[in-house]
Amino acid sequence: MIAPEVYESSPNGPHGGGKGDLCKNEVPLLGDPAAYSGTDNTSTSSMSTDEGVLARMGYEQGMPILFGFVMMTGGPQAAFTSWTMVSTISCFLALALAEIAAALPTAGGIYFWAFCLGGPRWGPFLSWMTAWWNWSAWVLAVPGTQLGATKFLISALQIHYPDAAVLYEGWFTWLLIMAGLLIALLPNVTSQRWLQRYFRVAIAIFFILFCLFWFWFPIAASGKFRSATFVFRTFNNGINLGERQQASDAYCWVISLLFGAWEFGGYDASAHLAEETKDAGKNVARGMWMSTFSTTVLSIPTLILILFCIQDFDALISATYANNWAEFLVQVIGTRGATAILVMNWIDCTCATAAVILSAQRVTFAISRDGILPGSSFFRKVDGANHVPVNAALLVVFIASAVSCSVFGSSVAFGAITATTVICQNITYLIVLIARHTLGRSSFEPARWNLGSLSLPIGCFTILWSTFLSIVLLLPQVFPVTRETLNYSPICLGIVTCVSMMGWFLPFGWGGRHWFKGPNKTVSPAQAQALEYESSRSSRKTTGCPGAPI
Numbered sequence: 001m002i003a004p005e006v007y008e009s010s011p012n013g014p015h016g017g018g019k020g021d022l023c024k025n026e027v028p029l030l031g032d033p034a035a036y037s038g039t040d041n042t043s044t045s046s047m048s049t050d051e052g053v054l055a056r057m058g059y060e061q062g063m064p065i066l067f068g069f070v071m072m073t074g075g076p077q078a079a080f081t082s083w084t085m086v087s088t089i090s091c092f093l094a095l096a097l098a099e100i101a102a103a104l105p106t107a108g109g110i111y112f113w114a115f116c117l118g119g120p121r122w123g124p125f126l127s128w129m130t131a132w133w134n135w136s137a138w139v140l141a142v143p144g145t146q147l148g149a150t151k152f153l154i155s156a157l158q159i160h161y162p163d164a165a166v167l168y169e170g171w172f173t174w175l176l177i178m179a180g181l182l183i184a185l186l187p188n189v190t191s192q193r194w195l196q197r198y199f200r201v202a203i204a205i206f207f208i209l210f211c212l213f214w215f216w217f218p219i220a221a222s223g224k225f226r227s228a229t230f231v232f233r234t235f236n237n238g239i240n241l242g243e244r245q246q247a248s249d250a251y252c253w254v255i256s257l258l259f260g261a262w263e264f265g266g267y268d269a270s271a272h273l274a275e276e277t278k279d280a281g282k283n284v285a286r287g288m289w290m291s292t293f294s295t296t297v298l299s300i301p302t303l304i305l306i307l308f309c310i311q312d313f314d315a316l317i318s319a320t321y322a323n324n325w326a327e328f329l330v331q332v333i334g335t336r337g338a339t340a341i342l343v344m345n346w347i348d349c350t351c352a353t354a355a356v357i358l359s360a361q362r363v364t365f366a367i368s369r370d371g372i373l374p375g376s377s378f379f380r381k382v383d384g385a386n387h388v389p390v391n392a393a394l395l396v397v398f399i400a401s402a403v404s405c406s407v408f409g410s411s412v413a414f415g416a417i418t419a420t421t422v423i424c425q426n427i428t429y430l431i432v433l434i435a436r437h438t439l440g441r442s443s444f445e446p447a448r449w450n451l452g453s454l455s456l457p458i459g460c461f462t463i464l465w466s467t468f469l470s471i472v473l474l475l476p477q478v479f480p481v482t483r484e485t486l487n488y489s490p491i492c493l494g495i496v497t498c499v500s501m502m503g504w505f506l507p508f509g510w511g512g513r514h515w516f517k518g519p520n521k522t523v524s525p526a527q528a529q530a531l532e533y534e535s536s537r538s539s540r541k542t543t544g545c546p547g548a549p550i
Contacts, residue, residue, distance in 0.1 A: 062262060063083075063263065063299065063303060063306075064152070064323070064345055065148035065262065065323070065325075066148075066259045066262055067079075067306075067323065067325040067328065068321070068323045068325055068327075069256075069258070069259060069414075069415060070082070070256050071236065071313075071317050072236065072238035072317060073252055073253075073255045073256040073258075073259070074235055074236060074237070074252055074253050074255075075234050075235050075236030075238075075313070075317070076230065076307045076313075077232060077233055077234055077235045078236075078252070079259060079303065079307060080303065080304065080307060081253070082253070082256045082257050082259050082260050083299070083300065084260075086259075086261055086263075087260055087263075087264055087292075087295065087296040087299060087300065089462070089465050090260075090264035090265075090296070091289070091292050091293055091296055092458050092461060092462055092465075093267070093292075093429065093462040093465065094292035095458060096451070096455075096458050096462045097267045097429065097432070098267075098284075098288040098289045099285070099446065099450050099451050099455060100117075100432060100436055101113075101284045101285045101288055102284070102285035102446075102447035102448075102449045102450065103446055103447045104116055105284045109134070110134050110428050110429075110432055111127050111130040111131035111134055111367070111428075112127070112519050113130075113432050113436075114126040114127045114129075114428075114431050114432050114435055115127035115518040116440070117432065117435035117440030117443075117444060118435050118439050118440065119439050119440065119443065122435070124512070124513075124518050125504065125513070126431055127516075127518055127519065128503075128512050128516055129431065129500055129504075130428050130431045130432065131367045131370070131372050132367075132372070132496060132503075133428045133496065134363060134424070134425075134428040135360075135363050135364065135367055135373075136424045136496045137265075137421055137424035137428065138266075138359050138360035138363050139360050139364075139396055139400065140403065140417060140424065140492070141266070141356045141359075141360070142184075142353060142356050142357055142360055142397070142400040143177070143181075143400040143401075143403040143417055144262075144414070144417040144418045145349060145353045145356050146177050146180045146181055146349070146400070146404070147173075147404060147407070147417065148323075148414065148418075149180055149345070149346050149349030149350050149352075150173060150176045150177050150346075151323040151414070152322075152326075152343075152346040152349060153176060153342070153343070153346040154173065154321075154323075155321040155322045155325070155326035155342055156326070156338075156339045156342035156343055156346070158320075158321050158322065159326060159330065159338060159342075160335070160339070167322075170408040170409065171408070173322075174407055174408070177404045177407070178401060178404070180346075181353065181397050181400055182397075183350055183354075184350055184351075184354040185354075185357060185394075185397050187354055188354060188357050188361055188393045189383070189386070189388060189390045189393050189394070190386060191386060195354060195358065198354045199351065199354075201347065202348050202351035202352060205344050205347060205348040205351075206348070208344065209344060209345075209348070212341065213302055213305065213306070214305065216333060216337070217305065217333070218305065218309070220309075220332050220333050220337075221308070221309040221311070221332055224311060225309065226308050226309075226311075230310075230313075231304065231307045231308055234313065235249060235253075236313075237249050238252075239252050239255060239477060239478050239479060241478060241479065241485070242479060242480045246479040246480060247476075247479050251475075255475065255477055258415065258418060258422065258473060261422045261469055262418045262421075262422060263295070263299075264292065265422060265425045266359070266425065267288050267292070267429075285447075306328070309328075309332050310331070311331040311332060315331070316331070325342075325345075326338055329341055329342065357393060357396055357397065361388075361396055364379055364389070364393075364396060365380055365389040365392045366519075368380035368389075368392065369520060370519055371515075372512070372516070374503075379391050379392045379395055380392070403417060406488075409483070409484060412484075412486070412487060415477045415487065416487050416488050416489050416492075419473040419474070419477075419487060419489045420489040420492040420493065422469070422470075423470045423473050423474065423489060424496065426466040426467075426469055426470045427470060429466050430470075433459050433462060433463050434463060436459060437456060437459045437460070437463075473489060474487070474490050474493075475487065504516075
């Protein structure tokens, strides 16, 4: 580990005012790398708006990704109940985190919250561990999202070439994942304008899919809708692949919670744009809970509609597509329509991968500024031409490529990757929420937007839920458990825990416990004003109107 540079306004620097000042001063902290070069942030602000829209529309890509999974881990009944339960509880979790975000609206995000809430004694350690868990969650979300996208593309090919053996080979899947990661990486290391175009494409595809789901599906299935009994009471325990049943129906239903848990998460993404958001104390918090509430309200009726449109359930669960969402589409709208939607799903998910790389890149850059990652001095470098942390993005994609190798020899790789991602996210939420209601209970100063008397009961409820969900996702997803069906998320979590703890406790002054005193501010208030002034001048020059208001 490399000790971080002490900047002018570091909490321990010669001009720092201590932990309290760091948590209460709303100046740029670990924000957009472009901000430190004084560049015009017009495109960044527009892009943050697109990110917010994408967050509220994510269910159109998240729901089909694990549709085949949930049909095997409970069928229609589990799909409806697990999605409805997870989405509803996620609204409370979003509210609990939004209250903290409103009081601490900084781009350091969730590991900065842990530092402030942990107090002088525990703040640095909690911040260090939260940084590692949060970084792991975002980095692992990259291969998970792109593997889901790749399954759409492979399924489209399998519709037309069902006997092509290459489509079932792990190396072919890996090559397609690499191609998708490259497409998603390019805008993150070149130009934010290209990234914005990616987001606009994803938004356009959402509206197309929304219309197809709500108009084409019902028309195509007209007169052939399934009964309410089928939709709400049909259960399928498809996780027992051996000669005898090892997993009960109750266990199978619990495993199906991953269906909704994969979609509802990443609440701290709004915080990564805090310093690029006007009135961040209100708008960042609103972005958290509004995206979750709107996704819940829109997604539940959409899921019910899809379930009523299922034609042949036995064929659906016995199909051999990479994602049996393809079988559903073929049943409802035919092979050509299915192929078109699967290709749109692939494009949409690949654009989503670009957005996930952006968040993972920001988190990598942020914790590298504090020297938390090995080789931090390399990963915090910002490209001089495009003002983006290229090395951070390359690290994210390199790890994603390595994790994607799990498709060689594992039939449940996707489930394991997604489960690990959700668990890492939940652990970061647990650290922050527990600190909020224990160590930081007396020192936490709520913003104008807060939960009032509901803060404690909502906090306790979401702590119990996050703990329960994390335990569930560690369980085997298929029986009997073999090398090919092993849920290796506990192994991944063990690796993250060991690396982060070793980094903290290393002797001879190397470990974080010797020098890490919390997140560092990268610019002082005076520097922030100077950057804002230079940005304003740059904007006026760009418009050609010297007196134009900003």
